Amino acid sequence: MQKPSIPKGTRDFSPEEMAKRNYIFNTIRDVYHLYGFQQIETPAMENLSTLMGKYGEEGDKLLYKILNSGNCFSGISKEELEEMDPVKFAAKACEKGLRYDLTVPFARYVVQHRNEISFPFKRYQIQPVWRADRPQKGRYREFYQCDGDVVGSDSLINEVELIQIMDEVFHRFGIRVCIKMNNRKILAGIAETLGASEMIVDITVAIDKLDKIGLDNVNEELRTKGLSEEAIQKLQPVIMLSGSNHEKIDSLKQILAHSEIGLKGINELEFILNRVDKFAMRSQLELDLTLARGLNYYTGAIFEVKALDVQIGSITGGGRYDNLTGVFGMDGVSGVGISFGADRIFDVLNQLELYPKDALQTTQLLFINFGEKEEAYLLPIVAQVRAAGIRTELYPESAKVKKQMGYADAKKIPFVAIVGETEMNEGKITLKNMITGEQKPVTLEELTAQLA
């Protein structure tokens, strides 16, 4: 018989991996709670009518579609079938699909439950999503997203709080980060000022390459894309923008002096920075004009978090969007959100070995099992240790002590309790520290006091 396996791009999570993942999710969850965010969950399966057309043509192809149960051919004619057109077929034979992200289901949720929700709605959601992407290193077909959004409020205080949340989460993880910030309105203002509004993406992408390819090549690329010589000249101070955030803002104010939308973006940015300046931020916060994340989606602030001590893509991102729910017929719901990249955070914590020991330790104490008599003697004692809140196991069989010790080692159990004839007579427990190897007889009270 073939050894069973799981689908490409999916993963099993072992106890140790789960302990790490729970540490990540719980940390994020705790911080969301501290800021008044509430959790929701949506079903894994959504109607395909909810999902299709929301992620572009490419996205539609990456949706996992579920074959209608019962007769999947009902409603399909022989002629239609003979075309063997997978897209047309799926449109008839599949009503449901697996969610592709948490944003579209959230938009659907807001519209469907609009009358039960008290706005502004601060929600977070930690659930897996599925994409029929080609699997490769670090890219999976099933992975978790950890989204937090505030919808139904235009206030920039929400942006400020999301920055605080990112700062607090990475502080708790012990990961040094730079939170990069941009504003879509500033980018629009720059493009407008150059008389090239439609080239906003090209311009941003080109600027982003400055470090890699140098100024001359950036300008050359802009020329190739069709930006006029005059516009390229005008753009030079933007490309070379440097200094502190406030110095950058001062320069931008001059460059964008005649762009209404550009100035609005600068105002937003300044509001946020002025507020954030009041906190003892642990993270760097940097205005970065090359941040173009989700440019056709975000309408105001754009965020991205980079780890300082590990070479890896952004580990969190987000921004403000104007019309979350318009696609479902409910206009005027603006919002701002962030999404923590759990898989990359997992990798960073692994590389930097930042997991706290407590988070990885499962069982605290293993009682060695010497046989039926000792076992019967131990059962009430084990119960008392557990009643003290100590995560405890009694090895279920009187196997060889070496095997039982091996079990403790494999499970990284830090303490082992040995109770044989002598200990039973003396009413003691020999407590062995598995890390130092040290062992000494203690009373039950001393044991619980030490481990609780």
Next chain:
Amino acid sequence: MQKPSIPKGTRDFSPEEMAKRNYIFNTIRDVYHLYGFQQIETPAMENLSTLMGKYGEEGDKLLYKILNSGNCFSGISKEELEEMDPVKFAAKACEKGLRYDLTVPFARYVVQHRNEISFPFKRYQIQPVWRADRPQKGRYREFYQCDGDVVGSDSLINEVELIQIMDEVFHRFGIRVCIKMNNRKILAGIAETLGASEMIVDITVAIDKLDKIGLDNVNEELRTKGLSEEAIQKLQPVIMLSGSNHEKIDSLKQILAHSEIGLKGINELEFILNRVDKFAMRSQLELDLTLARGLNYYTGAIFEVKALDVQIGSITGGGRYDNLTGVFGMDGVSGVGISFGADRIFDVLNQLELYPKDALQTTQLLFINFGEKEEAYLLPIVAQVRAAGIRTELYPESAKVKKQMGYADAKKIPFVAIVGETEMNEGKITLKNMITGEQKPVTLEELTAQLA
């Protein structure tokens, strides 16, 4: 535009529902940890070759199958397609399906990771499963299971610990329960003693109806099913079995005196009861011969938990099985497990209103927002309150106070902080208790001391 909806039989979970569900999952999780169980997770999608044939013919039909991405027709000839046979088609066009329970994926996990696992393996798993069942009240197409199993150990200490786990979980919930216990070997012994081994299920089902239809009708049903008159007479003491668990066992010892398997079952039961007697159990524990749960699957102990104060089916169940992984080519892995029914526990806790207030409360304190000046003044104060671990919100806009108070009410926030001109001058915060209506000025220190 049509209001968006979700697939029949699936659910969204609102913040309040999520708080309740998290309370349930966290309670179960904490108790599993206390006993040294470790969490694993498996992917939502499994290869259909892993799932098919494991749940009977009916089960195969209830599997959600995922249409192969790319061209689902590749490898299918026109002739095959023209048959329009949904089962044959799915076998070619779908490689993956959604998991139907947690047991088969767990068996697959154990086989696949056998070399990484240190046995006995105490694992728990809390994840959703999907079944294309007809939805009805209390039956969903997506629902969570909370399974705990110990595999790779024959010791009955595992059964004892699972009983303790059930007792502890329902004690923590405040749900009064009866844990019913049976043993497949005793049922086999009874059927063997009657000379009707093949009628084990019929006999159990008939006895189960005693309370509902009375002794005469039970006997009549057995007669109809073909049980001999002699066997029916022999069965009478079993049907009328009563008294304490130990009295029942004494009677059974006589009845099953000549059945080796029956006596083995009684021995197992007695071992478990004798051990459990040593603990201060909060739940009733009752030997119930009519318990026939998963009879063609379990080989030893069978468990079922009934709530005493609510009319509802069993809220937890489980038992011992002999050969979990044989179907994947790895023999000799026996185990014992239980599964908490989260949805029914949710209903019971709702009906009895047993949720602790703390579990449902999200934000503890809302700061009213009176405008830009007050907002700027408050930001560092809010940060200090949060640093004290108090879940705090600052309303993001200077909306009408009534609206902000309404937000606090809707979110069940117990305290509101009011800081206007006067408070700013005096360095105080007016703290309002939203339940009593009482309000008084306090210092920041007093506030954090009161709420932390």
